[in-house]
Amino acid sequence: MPMSQPATFVYARLNARLRPLDRAELYGDPLQEALEKSGVGEVTGGGTMQAQSGEIQYCGIDVDAYDLDRAVPLICGLLEQMGAPRGSRLEFEQDGVQREVAFGKLEGLAIYLNGTELKPEVYAESDVNHVWSEIERLMEGVGSIQSYWEGSAETALYLYGDSVNAMRERIAGFMDTYPLCERARYEVIA
Missing domain, CATH: 3.30.70 (Alpha-Beta Plaits)
Structure with a gap:
């Protein structure tokens, strides 16, 4: 108006x-x-x-x-x-x-899941939707996934929250044990 x-x-x-x-x-x-x-x-x-x-x-x-x-x-x-x-x-x-x-106050963290270098059975038996929901669950109260990007060699999840360190700490155990997260890389984006 x-x-x-x-x-x-x-x-x-x-x-x-x-x-x-x-x-x-x-x-x-x-x-x-x-x-x-x-x-x-x-x-x-x-x-x-x-x-x-x-x-x-x-x-x-x-x-x-x-x-x-x-x-x-x-x-x-x-x-x-x-x-x-x-x-x-x-x-x-x-x-x-x-x-x-x-x-702007929130910090940002990108997680890049490797889409080409893992064993074929990892891609066949793993689910990126499980990664998303588990990260969301683990980060409750400190951050959330706001978006994503699918590239030819990797998929990025964009996390925003109060602290990059707090977000990484919350998801570390899951990221270290879920097969699809092997060789994931991280980048601070905000």
């Missing part, structure tokens, strides 16, 4: 590796609902930046803000409450100057 003031384009760059549907469900749709209620802006789109491999690097949400002074802290606060990772930022122009406001 556009206000009488002209809209300012605001880009919420989320340091999150999310597929478009996950971005919309976790952040875009709830943000739109909150902005509608406040009357300070509206979500107008979103996007995903991918590496040459096709893996997601980050994603973003486009917002038209009608009251920039109220919209900026509201958007940052809402996205943090929704689980935005560290390293996220709001980008906009104000008074002819390009500005950035950092936000």
